[in-house]
Amino acid sequence: MGMEQVWLLPAIPAGIFVVIALFSRILPRGGDWLAILGLITVTVLGVLVLIDFQGSFTGGHFDAHGNNVFAFDWIRVADDFFAIEFSTFVDAIAVTMIVVVSIVALMVMVYSVGYMHGEARYGWYFALLSFFTAAMLTLVVSGNMILLYLAWEGVGLASYLLIGFYWERRTAAEAAKKAFITTRIGDVGLLIGIILLWRATGSFDIQTIIEAARAGAIGETYLTVSMILLFAGAAGKSAQFPLHVWLPDAMEGPTPVSALIHAATMVVAGVYLVARFSPVYAEVLIARDVVLYIGLLTALMAATMGLVESDIKRVLAYSTVSQLGFMFVALGVGSVTAAMFHLFTHAFFKSLLFLGSGSVIHATEQQTVEQLGGLRRKLPLTATTFTIGSLALAGVPIFAGFFSKDEILLETLKGAPLAAYVALAFTAALTALYTTRLVVLTFFGEPRNRHAHEHAHEAPTSMAGPLVLLAALATVAGFVALDGVGKALGFAGGFGELVFLEEGHHFKLDPAVAFGATAASLVAIALGWAYWSGAAERAARARRWAPELHALLVNRYYLDNLYQAAIDRVVLGLARVVAWFDKRIINETGVDGGAQTIGYFGLRLKFLQTGRIPNYALAMAVGLAAIALLAFGTQ
């Protein structure tokens, strides 16, 4: 098993999807074991691919490693003129993604055995998870833009079906619809971008496109527009402003799904796409600045919204949006290393947080912080692992998030205006603040809902296992960037250089940045602790402090309302006009009107047909006389 057989990674879960989807009713346990067995195989094979990649890796330049493995002709018209060759491509980015996707997917599947126990459509759930994994793995190993788009929409479909998993709930159905349509708007940009790049290079092969762009074969304005359009697709998938509105609503899906799809894997597809094209973004700095500032705005905005949200899952969703913004900021200053590193650590600690919140919901059947509190005594394991995840998210030293966030801050300081750095550092402090609030309100203080509190019980083993494993990863995943650790793990040039692309990039903490960020986080945590750990009613005081600001944040900057109004007024208004035009003008005036006009003439003219001989004789006589006159007159 090596890089040539990497197509097996998506093929295995794809096959399992078909089997479970068709036969889940006759398979024992709905086939969940089959899905997990498949994922274990994929994880093992993924590690083999990593080892093979490591063996052939010679270090050095960006496009020197990675290999394009020909698979097959999907479409071929007029030889090479219009050809779509589905191929796989394995490089450091792809390997990183394979590791992240297979580990998190496996954890989530094991967790789901406990969490989804006894649900209706249990088999269908595992079929969908397998389908998602297949599509996601296809996405990350695809060497061709169309194959990537196919997988891109495939994960979108999986997301749609899983958000709407509890489709009996109207809100779930609406959330699924909103997610699909919002990302679809971004995908309009992505598809146009793909087509524009084909138009300029005659190829759908990703590496061919990148080489052509770097060689200057594409006009600068044209390339800028294309890359911004690609980013539109990325922004839709990765929930960046102004297309971020779907992700908080997507929390209607089962919680393990939120952990897998809406925290660790699918939503980072946009980051992956921009990272994949980073050499091209380096050529068009305007497009890269768009990535930077959209990312920055999103990070800040989402963090502020996370501060007032009371639904535990939605807080995490805003946090995800915000952290994705961090990754785009890193890409926007040209540091793929920092972005991929943060993607890597974030996948572990954020899926941990989601699974932890799932454990809370499972135990209490409540998910707003107003109904929680004091759970640390009832759910010690969940509370501990959740706190570890939170510390990682808040960027407290030694936890994974500290290393990667520090890397992003450092790169921003180097590559962007100071104001951007300040805004990002402020957002990082906000992150610590809302995280503290969430932990305090959920696990500390006094229980606010006695009934739910009393019935709470710790999660079963199948759920606890993944929590512990992910907590371990959330603690240590940052260390891999350290040179010594990388070498100890068997990576000659250090893990950082291998996975995070840049030659000679050695992770080094900048004392000033690290100290500043840590201090800010700790201050924010302390403030948050002091404020929210007191009496329950004090938590509500923020509302009275600045009611307008609070309303603005709670209403999500009124963007959802704005979009809804735009759809209702503009789109449906236009539809009303068009439907009116079709009914009144084309149908009633044109078609029916035409028929009625003819009918009218028939009605009138029929009186000429009187049936009386004298009338006809008179008409004939007049006619003959007229002809005779004409005939003689012209002579």
Add this chain to the structure above:
Amino acid sequence: MTESDGYVLLALFLVPLGSALLLMLTPSRERTAIIGLTALASLAMFVLSVYAFVRYSFVGEQFQGVLTFGWMQNVGLLGEHGLQLKVGVDGIAVSMVLLTGIVILAGTWVSWKVTDRTKDFFILLYVLVAGVYGTFVMLDLFFWFFLYELAVLPMYLLIAVWGSTRKEYGAMKLMMMLVAGSILIFTAIFAMFVELGTGSFDMTEYFAASFDPTFQKIFFPMVAVGCGTLGGLFPFHPWSPDGHAAAPTAVSMLHAGVLMKLGAFGVIRLGFQMMPEGGAFWAPALILLGITAALYGAISALRQTDLKLLTGFSSVSHMGYVFLGLGTLNVIGWNGAVLQMFAHGVMTALFFLLIGGMYDQSHDREIPNFSGMARQMPVWAIFFVIAGLASLGLPGLSGFVAELHIFIGAFRAYPVVGGLAVLTAAITATYLLRMFSSVFFGEFSTRWSALKEITWPERAGATVLAGSIVVLGLWPSPWIDRIAPTIIHTIPGVTL
């Protein structure tokens, strides 16, 4: 394909005609015999269609399986070739033959539910299918037009007798508009016949004729509008939503699935192939009407509350893509247009099959009246979602393969139009997902608890159609290997 395969092409329209004759001889009370006969006939048509498709491979000359039977030569106006029964297919026609085979197989199965005058229903249906097959395989202009009309005329009776929802109005509107279109086609055919001057109706002579450019510019739009009316070309589309809404299930399936493609096929054969310069002159107009139809149909569909009207406007939108693709005059756009004819044919047949399967029980098609139907009819809902996803261009299903080609073709012709075409796909997603959300999801309303899952013949038909959607979506090369060389080597005026 060898010459002997020509007999397969001949059989394609003789089987339904013969079956119609046999049905006439069968007493109406012998229901079992009728069902047995139609089962056999539909299977035969399907197998013959698949056989023709598989056997075809492009080898240089345009038409394969050519068979000629002289009928009237050297009489009156008729010259050496005169009137002949001449069959033969190219890659475009053979794809349409396959489409017809698939749709009639499913269409026959679901029509066994028809209890009112079953025999007469099938007689008319098979006459219609004979006309459809005949038009696709015929290479003689006289017979082409004869069979084209044969495909259209039974529609009136099928809708007016077996239809629903303002069926007389729908049938009359459809018939009047299509006959008006036929008059234009008829005029153009005679103008070309006279202009050709050899007294022949052999279509290959017309393809080679290269008529005077001014002549082409005058008569191309006649063909485009005449055939375009049947193809649902904006603004000659109003018969389509009303007609589909009124027609019984199998007729909607065949009509939207196959007959509308006949219109587009006519624009290719009689329009672009016989009058390429006229086609080149009017191509921008076709693009304009095509993209207008795509947007207009999609936006109208946003407001529809009747499932069949929604699908009808969706058809207008998707057929707009076909005309847009033809208007690009490049190989990719054309490839997309023909693929879209196939893809839309299958997906819309599936739509109508499913709507019919539900309407027959509920007698209601109003979207707001339904909720949470996935609980009561899960199989139905799953098939519906597959058709819908194909319709909104989800990669991996048939619609995307076609639309990708059309988008790229449009970008090569006019990038702005290409951009609008991609945008249309997002609007399509919007109206379909709104419908999904409203009809399938949410709390189930007990009002419909008497509804049953679709019947086994319906499931079988839906499986065939959905299977075709997936196969074309994942493995499009069998189609492209037949269609693309035909376009590249034999369609004049279409460039890379």
